[in-house]
């Protein structure tokens with residue numbers, strides 16, 4: 001996989017706005033502040049493509065990024081942000097669930113967790129949902145530059161046990177050091193070739 005072009009095709013606020021062109025969609029999912037924007041910027045090799053550290057003050061749309069004119073990376077709003085109202089949280093989860101429920105072109109998911117923290121109940125719920133939907137997924141453990149090698153191994157065990165995911169499916173990732181980028185390209189290739 002080489003990423004040659006990327007453009008924001010649509011920021012969708014309801015399902016009628018989802019692209020309907022038959023191209024494969026791969027979702028990027030995670031808690032707010034997990035490093036999702038940095039992850040997207042790193043794999044597409046652009047500094048400020050996805051906006052880093054947006055403080056959610058309003059409902060966020062689902063961003064459909066068209067990559068190489070051949071598939072979409074679907075940037076779902078980060079969940080679990082503490083400082084927003086219950087109603088807004090509910091609206092977010094409805095937006096995320098609606099997408100995951102109705103998207104017929106969704107073929108894979110990249111689930112992000114912070115390597116320093118045990119996955120939360122929300123993460124476990126999301127993971128179970130991906131499994132239930134029989135989606136091909138990979139777990140990305142972000143900010144791996146913050147831990148040493150031994151700590152990384154320990155964290156991978158915790159993530160693997162908490163999410164009930166094989167360790168082989170977890171990629172330690174650092175936007176700072178660009179660790180794990182090739183694993184993600186391999187993953188994207190495997191979904192697109194399927």
Ligand code: GDP
Nearest residue numbers: 032033034035036037038052053143174175176
């Ligand atoms: P988002 O809310 O999930 O989109 O997260 P952001 O990409 O905005 O990142 C949240 C914070 O984590 C920012 O302060 C980033 O600089 C920091 N961050 C993201 N990725 C990394 C990483 O790989 N290493 C380190 N050390 N910090 C990171």
